Amino acid sequence: MVTCREVREQLYFFLDDRLEKKEASFIQEHLDACPGCRREHQLESNLNLKLKDQALWEEVPSALGLRVRIALREQKRDRTALSALWAFFYQQRAFVAVAGLVLIALGVTINLREGTQATKLVAHMVRDHHVLHLGRGSQDLAVPVPEVAVAMHQMTRGEVHLPTASQPGLEVLGARFCKFEGQKTPMIVYLVAGKEVSLHALARPVKGFKGFEKVSLKGETMYVGSANGFQTVLYKAGDAFCLLAGDLPRQKLLELASSIL
């Protein structure tokens, strides 16, 4: 005869189908005859069912698959680029020197009171290479602005959709989430590689972006606009483009951008 205590001890094995046929039948016999244990069995069985119910658990964020894909591509790019790295650095030695100085400067302190939020954003972006790479060489290149606007807009609603190549030769290499202190909405910064494009396309007013205004600062061309309440500045820094966005006055953003040049 199987006691209630024994049944309780074996209950999980019984529920998980881990008992020998004979043992299981003893347990079953007891359950048939004992309402107390039967109730307990029912309870545990139902709890198991609930635990298994998909609706209870979290849905994977749609962005995760993309983030993984991007991270895999980046490590591939890093792998294959390793040999080309020396050549690249040698070619770009002026830019690298400037970037190095900028990183050191940012590492020390930048005391722009109103600009500290953007400072952190910029430091975050530069340090983690959150810049728009629009191909190599010195050709003028363009960001697929409509797609950026759509992505930023959708980010404010907590979803992410990135288009596949929007133009032939244009490939999305990466995207990251940047959180800025004080900012309520995360933002995506694109890494895009392409072959032939034109900077003029950026000036087109598009949904979400309130037109870009061409501005010249220290002899450099910058495109200033706003998107979904952020002030944005788009400019070229050596081989790369930078998209800065911040919840601060446009002038401050421009100052920061020019301090990176």
Next chain:
Amino acid sequence: MVFPASKEERFEKELQPLLGLMYRYALRLTRNPEMAQDLAQDASIKAFERWDQLKDREKFRPWLLRIIFTTFADQRRKFSRQPETASLDERFMPRGREPKQESVGGPTSPEEEMLRKELGSKIKEALDDLPEQYRLPVFLAYAEGLSYGEVASALDCPLGTVMSRLHRGRRILREKLEEYAPLLAY
């Protein structure tokens, strides 16, 4: 012209169906949705780097889970950081999805539906409240349906230890839900 898939693409294809499991497991460890994504992402790269070392393709799933755990353990501080802004966290903290109408027990009245939702979130809370040594095996075996052997692999634990933790954890879970017993015992 079709190019053969790169190693990254092949890996990604194997990983894709397991992303949900990876994320949910990462969430059980980090208890923070943003950290969970970071953890899943970092672990994916580690796994890719070690992919050649995996001899038995059948063991991919527990092997992957093991990497998530070790990645977490190696950088516990990084992945356990408290969220910075409450408002952001609120917006992105994943709740369970809406329960399906007919999941357990047939059609229900609105009141019963509410109770069911509450019960669901209480169960989830109770599980997340368990100490890690119980939370992980209970989650993997009962929520995600891994076999005892797979759980043992994922936790790098002897089978006997896993079983006793599994059952002990399951018992603690049931005890935590004592006040909801009437709802559960229909």
